[in-house]
Amino acid sequence: MSFARKHFQKHSAISAAKTAAEFGSMQDLSFYELHLAQLNNDRHRLKQIQSTEAKVQLKTNLLPNYLPYVDGILEANKSVQDEVFMTILVWCMDVGDYSKALEMAEFALLHNMAMPDRFERKTATLVTEEIANAFLKQLKTNADVDIDVLLHLEKLVIRGDVDAQLLDMPDQVKAKLFVALGKAKIKLITNKDEPSESDLAYAKDALAYLERAVELDDRCGGKQDHKTMETLLKKFGDQTVS
Incomplete structure (x- = not known):
């Protein structure tokens, strides 16, 4: 054009x-x-x-x-x-x-x-679920993941300055976003055997996201990663995490 x-x-x-x-x-x-x-x-x-x-x-x-x-x-x-x-x-x-x-x-x-009616889901629900699903699929591969997209989505639908009624969605959908965020943070960890301060910060963030996901949906698929991060942080918990 x-x-x-x-x-x-x-x-x-x-x-x-x-x-x-x-x-x-x-x-x-x-x-x-x-x-x-x-x-x-x-x-x-x-x-x-x-x-x-x-x-x-x-x-x-x-x-x-x-x-x-x-x-x-x-x-x-x-x-x-x-x-x-x-x-x-x-x-x-x-x-x-x-x-x-x-x-x-x-x-x-x-x-x-x-x-439009043919999409059936509300705007916030559809956008959250479609992007979270796409990233959860991508996180199963070795491809690089642009976590900034997920953080932008979180800012918009979880902490956004929008009428709360417009951001209402099933807990299962919100849990998908938190699982994706948790897994994306885990992907940033470079060494789980000798984690750096940055690695531990990523682990701490991941644990918080996954914990919230499990609270919202016990079957969200984040339990194993949650356990892994919990173990990692207990093992190296005496290191400073900013």
Whole structure:
């Protein structure tokens, strides 16, 4: 997409959002309807594909067509329900663009934007569960894990300055996030036999996250790691942990 086209789409989205804010909905606005029609066409294309990998690749290719619109909505900073915006939020998570997804999720929560009915879960629940599940899967491999994404998510949905009702979610979902955080902290430990002060600090953080996870969901899958960290800290507990 050319720079001029991106510029046009972004500023058209800003204008549409500002106009819609007067009525509380993006419905019946031609620019929004144009993107919604394109989204429905692209969703139809995705439904024809059975391979999850192929769907992710198609979404990766399609996303640049929508991001200028998304940036326009973000810049307009209006509380308007928007199916296009919320669907692209999910697509960003699907393709692993968590930075953009969390930027959009924070905006959606601050403006009380609901997920389209087909997603069934509330915004905070869906975002937390999808990202936590993705990281729990990744943590089973030797791949590097960007713990900052999980910390950003924790700040948003656990300690965020958002209406508590909007952050309400099943304890099991919240536990998944804490397990992912605990395991991610463990992954940062470089030597469990002769842990450094940093290693022990990571272990202490991991233990706290896993303890909270087990409190929320006894079947969260964090018990063994919790026991391991507890043992590690008891063994080397006389070392200073800042």
